[in-house]
Amino acid sequence: MPVGTVGSVKGVSQDVLEQLGVQILLGNTYHLYLRPGLDVVRRMGGLHRFMGWDRAILTDSGGFQVFSLNDLRKVTEEGVTFRSHLDGSTHFLSPERAMEIQIGLGADIIMAFDECTEHPADRERVRESMEMTLRWAARSKKYFEEHKEEVPWGDSRQPSAVSFQKHQVASDQWLVAGNRTVDEKTNHQSLITRHSAIATQALFGIVQGSMDRELRRESALRTIEIDFPGYAIGGLSVGEPRELTREIVESTLEHLPADKPRYLMGVGTPEEIALYARMGIDMMDCVLPTRAARHGLLFTSEGRISIKQARYAEDQSALDPECECSVCRRYSRAYLRHLYAANEILAQVLNSIHNLHFYMETMRRVREEMGTSH
């Protein structure tokens, strides 16, 4: 999942994301809550309609950003008080508030409000934090179940955006295909409306437990007991060695049901996403492809390239000779290096498109290799 922090994957238009084959985007609840704000997005019909994106969206709970962007946060059993990184104003997030916001944003998949345990932390602290995340997960689910009908989709959306799109096209075709009677049309419309009315978001639970395998196991089992349609592994990629990340993911995966989506949060490099997908992870998100692109770091079949280097100033070859993306088919390393050196906006645009393509292609290959087509 490419990351569209404030409702846009930086520098890449939704048309291009579709061309790249992106099926689902991640939006950051914390950022969207602060700007443009929950009320705006809700009144605009939810995030899909607001950003003109019919395919799927997942929003995170806001917890990770509150922890990573706010030094002055105050955590209690009730929730977290924090200051906006934009204007210093004080805000409060709790499981209930995080659900209210995510229901209002209207993503297809939303996340339980969790505490991302700092690293390193001693065992007692990790257990306390994990226990609170479990209580917050139960509160998240309770609030969600009581308010899930409040999604701002109206009659205009199904939980799976893609399937809805097909449905809508078929429906429109049906309506224009012949001279339908008013009754036929009314029947047809009420069928769609009834179908839509029962459509709600999917709330995923998050496993915590830091680097402790035993606590991870306990967190997984007790989160599954609460019962969610999908499970995420949170609290990793927080500064621990990569090998430790791998070990924790592997041992945690053993306890997660294989028939439900398993989502590893905030990971990772192209090598890592391939590795974890082979292990059984179904979903990942990371700002790396787009953030690295904006800093001129490009992923290629020949390894990483820092396009700002003078060695590329007259390099006429494609960025990645094996890549079929629109950037590699048209532009040379010399041109991309020039755009970066001249601080042209197009550098960020083209670099982001290439890196996203590289990530999408990495996953396509893993799927092919594993014999899955979706």
Next chain:
Amino acid sequence: MPVGTVGSVKGVSQDVLEQLGVQILLGNTYHLYLRPGLDVVRRMGGLHRFMGWDRAILTDSGGFQVFSLNDLRKVTEEGVTFRSHLDGSTHFLSPERAMEIQIGLGADIIMAFDECTEHPADRERVRESMEMTLRWAARSKKYFEEHKEEVPWGDSRQPSAVSFQKHQVASDQWLVAGNRTVDEKTNHQSLITRHSAIATQALFGIVQGSMDRELRRESALRTIEIDFPGYAIGGLSVGEPRELTREIVESTLEHLPADKPRYLMGVGTPEEIALYARMGIDMMDCVLPTRAARHGLLFTSEGRISIKQARYAEDQSALDPECECSVCRRYSRAYLRHLYAANEILAQVLNSIHNLHFYMETMRRVREEMGTSH
């Protein structure tokens, strides 16, 4: 002509420019000379190949930027000494040097080196400046005629990129169409090569004379005497009232041959480009559509919109309900306003695409109205 100052129309990829129907771009000689530098572009095979753009390109002479970006310039009969706005280094531009650079950049149309007379200026100063521009025009032509074969196109380009493209496609089709004999192929290839070998750039002259109709007339007639395949009107849009610009353009046009391209430099608003096209101007360039876009100023069929305004925060309508561009078809004013307020790169990208579409559409309508199809 959209302006691609340093080899890119800011924020808009070449694919999108093609989709927008852009037939010709302007590149700034001054900027390209400083970065990436003449040698790099020349060694990369010229600007077309460097930036992956097969359609036409025009480069300006560098004169206007030297005059507008350099307070410390020193002008003599020989040429202009100036300091780089990038690093303060000292450089020298003359008619000969400007030709050498523009031949090396390899645009399809290049411009004689002129002095853009400051405004206001007294009659004596305007005459002196105009006379020097005429001497520089003759020197430009002389150098060009002696060095025009030095374009870095090799056998890979015709002067009109568009016609070459068609020719190349036809040629490729011819080659694959049947089992041509080796002799046939060789004949065919040598025909192309011979055709390419005589292909050179088109050097346009520039009419100066400030706001003085009589001096404009004299400048036009004496520039025509030097004989160029196209003529530009320079030295306007330098702070004079719009009405005066119009009068000078109108009176100068009377003296320019209608069977050769007439190019009005640095103009203008959508209303102005329509006005001047109806008067007989064939070519114009302006940074306005892209620069205004980056500042959130958008052109629509209902007038100008400053998308940063809070009044658009929840405006679900398309930016321009009558516009068929990819931005207006997909996004709301509310979303564009949010992107701008959140300082997202995509704001600049989408705003630029819309404004360029508006300009292209403005010209398309004028052509239609005037019954010309090209």
